[in-house]
Amino acid sequence: MENEPIVVIKDKCVGCRLCIKSCPFGAITMQDKLAVIELAKCTLCGACVEICKFEAIEIRQPATVAVDLSAYRDVWIFAEQKDGHIQSITYELLGEGRKLADQLGMQLCAVLLGHQMTDRTAELIQRGADRVYLVDAPELAYFQDEPYAAVLIDLVRRHKPAIMLCGATTIGRSLVSRVAVTVKAGLTADCTGLAIDPETKNLLQTRPAFGGNIMATIITPRHRPQMATVRHKVMKEAVVDAKRQGETLIEKVTAEILKSRAQRVRFVPETETTTNIAEANIIVSGGRGLQAPENFAIVRELAEVLGAGVGSSRAAVDAGWIPYSHQVGQTGKTVCPKIYIACGISGQIQHLAGMSSADIIVAINKDPEAPIFRMATYGLVGDLFKLVPLLTREFKKVLKQ
Amino acid sequence: MHIVVCIKQVPDTADVKIDPKTNTLIREGVVSIINPFDMYAIEESLRLKEKLGGKVTAITMGPPQAENALREAMAMGVDAGILVSDRAFAGSDTWATSYTLSLALKKIGDYGVILCGKQASDGDTAQVGPGIAAHLDLPQITYVRKIEEISATHVIGERLLEEGTEVIRSPVPCVLTVVKEINEPRLPSLKGKLAARKAQIVHWKAADIQGEKANLGLDGSPTKVVKIFTPPARLGGQIFKGEPEEIVLQVVEKLKDAVIAAAS
Incomplete structure (x- = not known):
């Protein structure tokens, strides 16, 4: 059974039941005074491994793939815009991204996709970005899943960020799920806490699960970039510093990348003015x-x-x-x-x-x-x-x- | 059209209670249900079939007992159920899950519209639907609240965004993820329940879908859970009872500064 992802070592287990209490998913039972883990319920969270005094439970380490993690640098945030206006979630990401970049000694970069957005990059720099990657094309005027994802994939492959943050908005979740799959990155949804592990320098991503009844801290140890969507209104907005300097890189992409099979037919704004409860204070x-x-x-x-x-x-x-x-x-x-x-x-x-x-x-x-x-x-x-x-x-x- | 609906079996959160002493989940006796959002996807798949003809297949990746979720879907009118289940899938995150489901879809082959619920109620990621679309290189419409038009070659769907509704036209095949507003799921008929009980569920293992070991389960999952904990309990605060005029003044006094800060 060497392929089992988690095993109880029979010689070491004394049947003390500590692990049963520690399991947040009710996946462990006692059978003949031995802990038995029901794989269907187990999420490999490691709570039992940690609590076991006899080192009787082991999680198999996944087969490692040789990825040169050091080739990946900088903290990126996806700058969400609507009708040419930078959205407040972007400022929250800049605020949080700045802290992470400083701890890692890396640069904070914003990725801005849109049309005729050249004069908007200064806002991002004033709020903490060291560099803005701007892709400006009529096809990117408003969010479209396919070209937005294709452009991001292209940029990630060429520039290799270590971390990429995006708002856990409708747009953000639709977008980065595609990106993460294509570049084989780890993606953690709807984070409410981000930190850097002082030893490994991995991004510690904390998020609620189970309707907020449980919190999980998640890492992406062997893949880059480490991608996360961040819940709106949790992180503090970066403040404006009008004197801040930074650079803007205008990125060119091929016409192929900008193609979209799905097309917007029309947009109908919600009539009730106070509707966007995701943004409301x-x-x-x-x-x-x-x-x-x-x-x-x-x-x-x-x-x-x-x-x-x-x-x-x-x-x-x-x-x-x-x-x-x-x-x-x-x-x-x-x-x-x-x-x-x-x-x-x-x-x-x-x-x-x-x-x-x-x-x-x-x-x-x-x-x-x-x-x-x-x-x-x-x-x-x-x-x-x-x-x-x-x-x-x-x-x-x-x-x- | 061959419509495929992807579903997930989840613990019924309506059943989940918190132990007020230990502040942990009480898990005993929690039953498994079809993810609530997937119920809307199942219902929509049946409505599309009623319009277009063809058949509906439900697929799920999960432990052997997830077969029950497929039988429930079949009781509602889904024609076939495929359980993708293998110990090699244990520990899958959203990358590995969407990879595995996309392989099953490739094996199905002739899919038209692929429907998913917008997210699952246990993980709440909303990543698997778009993930499947990416693995299969298909267009997607997420957060669909209404399908305006559908034919063998295209679909027009309304996507619910924060500030309004976006109407999108996509060629078929494509992936749609649906929100609650789209319909009201039907109840299974007695006849449907009886038929579903006897129905043959197809089982596919990792080898059947030609899954590469490095992309499955634990090995195929870039993310790793390092810690699980219960959030600090939100302690009940102050309760005000009595004359409305008086208690409102007291509460307004307490809230004043926060309101002014939030409103500015």
């Missing part, structure tokens, strides 16, 4: 407690006063009260605002999975036993039809000053 969300679709008005009013996005629980979306694009939670969006105000949302685990990383959670519910109160920084027990309009009125006063 404050989100006011409504749930079943609102009782009727027209009552979303009180949520919208509070949101408007706060300049907030409007979110919703699954129940309200399923009832047809608000479009799906507003749904927060497991089958909707994961959001990470500074303040999340939940109005009439009981707080099912699927909803909590989508908002539990908000800095401050305010819950308004008439049921004092509602699970949302266990997560809430501030919980208001009472009638939301009274409390929400009062909050609107009071915040209006506060923000006027």
Whole structure:
């Protein structure tokens, strides 16, 4: 059984059951006083290896391929733009990327794809980039999966970055999954923490899994670049330093690379102005407690006063009260605002999975036993039809000053 | 058209509870379900077949018991199920998983539209759908909320972006990943359940799909988990009860600075 990825060494296992307790996936059982690992449930996370006092569990080391990791240098970030405007996630990536590059003694480079974007590269340099790779072509005016991926693949192959970060946005996830597969890079989704291992210099990528119930730290030990998408609103935006200097390299690509089989037919902007809850600093969300679709008005009013996005629980979306694009939670969006105000949302685990990383959670519910109160920084027990309009009125006063 | 839907068996997170004392997952008795997003992909594949004719095949990579997920899909009306299962796949990350599934798709050969859920509810990566497209060098439309038009040669789909809807036309074959809004999955019929129970599930091992060992499972996975931990428990904060006017003033006072900072 030498090909098993994880083995229990029978002579060493004493049946102490420590590993059973340590396994986050319930993959270990005791059979005849020996630990038995169910491969179907095991993720090879190594928790049992670490806890075992008898060195009785071993994870097989994968066959190593000789890749010259030292040929890969610099920290890259993908600069997301829409309609020629650099998106705020890009500034967050520059802020985080700068720290990593400094620790590694490497340069921070931004990759900007678009059309007539030449005068936008200065923004990236002022926010921390040492170098901007600009690919400017009409085909790149807006995001298209195939040419964007092909251009990135071309740049990665030619310039060999050690790390490449991208926003965990719709665009980012669609894009870099293709890139990582083609260049055979490791890709970690939706990271909320990044650090450099002081010994190995590997990128330590931490992300929530299992709806945020478990955190995993992931590395890419033998492949480059180390790619990660980063959750919006978690990292701090880089600040502008107007005096910062850097270089812009205009990269040429072949016409072949810019071809796309899939083509945009049209774009229909969402009508509700406060819709992009992924970007919002404050989100006011409504749930079943609102009782009727027209009552979303009180949520919208509070949101408007706060300049907030409007979110919703699954129940309200399923009832047809608000479009799906507003749904927060497991089958909707994961959001990470500074303040999340939940109005009439009981707080099912699927909803909590989508908002539990908000800095401050305010819950308004008439049921004092509602699970949302266990997560809430501030919980208001009472009638939301009274409390929400009062909050609107009071915040209006506060923000006027 | 031969429509292929890729599905994954996941633990039912609705079942997952947190032990308030140890702050760990209570895993006992957690049942396995089809990834919720894949249910929409299955439903859409059946609707496309109703429109175009042809057949729907569901494939899954997973342990032997993932066969149950295929039977559930077949109970809804999927024509055939293929289980891609081998110990050599253990430890697969999204690179190796999309590689393995793409080999199975190559073996199927005559696929038209390939449907996936936008992401799986256990890993939440959303990387396998586009990964399959990359391995097969196919165009993709991700986060599809509606299929406007489909024929043997092309598909027009609406993609849900953060700030609106993008309508994209792609030639077939292509990969589509779907969001919840696209449809309401049907319930399996009694007849369907009975037929699915007896149905023959095709099993493919690593050798059947000609998987290169260096690209499978642990060896084929560039990423490696080094640590798993439970996030620090979010302690319940302050609870305010009483006169609405009073408690609102108290909370506004507490929130004032944060609101001003966030709003600016």
